[in-house]
Amino acid sequence: xxxxxxxxxxxxxxxxxxxxxxxxxxxxxxxxxxxxxxxxxxxxxxxxxxxxxxxxxxxxxxxxxxxxxxxxxxxxxxxxxxxxxxxxxxxxxxxxxxxxxxxxxxxxxxxxxxxxxxxxxxxxxxxxxxxxxxxxxxxxxxxxxxxxxxxxxxxxxxxxxxxxxxxxxxxxxxxxxx
Numbered sequence: 001x002x003x004x005x006x007x008x009x010x011x012x013x014x015x016x017x018x019x020x021x022x023x024x025x026x027x028x029x030x031x032x033x034x035x036x037x038x039x040x041x042x043x044x045x046x047x048x049x050x051x052x053x054x055x056x057x058x059x060x061x062x063x064x065x066x067x068x069x070x071x072x073x074x075x076x077x078x079x080x081x082x083x084x085x086x087x088x089x090x091x092x093x094x095x096x097x098x099x100x101x102x103x104x105x106x107x108x109x110x111x112x113x114x115x116x117x118x119x120x121x122x123x124x125x126x127x128x129x130x131x132x133x134x135x136x137x138x139x140x141x142x143x144x145x146x147x148x149x150x151x152x153x154x155x156x157x158x159x160x161x162x163x164x165x166x167x168x169x170x171x172x173x174x175x176x177x178x
Contacts, residue, residue: 016159019079020067025156027081028092032099033117033150034074035109037124042106043070050076053098059091074117074124075148076102076110079155116171117148119163124148132174143167143175 038046050068057064057080065081078095080087103110114129118141127135135141147166152158167175 015071015162018069018071019155019159020081023065023067023079023081023155024083025154025159026083027079027155028087029152029154029158030078030095031148031150031152031158031162032076032078032110033112033115033126033148034076035112035115035126037073038070038106038108043073046070046102046106049098049102053095057091057094059085059087064091072124075150077158079158081155113150117150118166119146119148132171136174141166143172147171 047070050070054064054066054068057066059082062085064087065084067077067079067081069077071077076099078099080091080095099110102108109115116127116129116132118125118127120140127141132141144165144167146163147169149162149164149169152162161169166172
């Protein structure tokens, strides 16, 4: 079977250029993967919601130093730099409520952690985890296929480990399964 990953390249977008420079590398990060690519009008509408949320995000009455953005039309990244002021659970929950509202309004799933995101042929492809062994066996996914590791927890991990060849992530063990 032909390898669909010939001329593999990581997404050309350098996400570091789109992240706030003044945030600590330890800033908390949450990545939400949408179950489908958003339309341009949806993305623009959501951008307004994200800007409004960040402008009004508070923890114990103190403004949260926050950031939110949509990457590749399918990944929401929310970040809080709590270097000076600790972000509380209620504030984190506010961001989850926002994401639930967005999911409902746009009829997308943002909370399915059993769907994996890969970069194939210059676009995001989603794969249910249950299909991973089949995709590897048939070389739809190879060790070099870029994988979106949405479990990153802070800015440094987002910059350095969010998009990596599958073999450099927790998926590597699946390549040894016969």
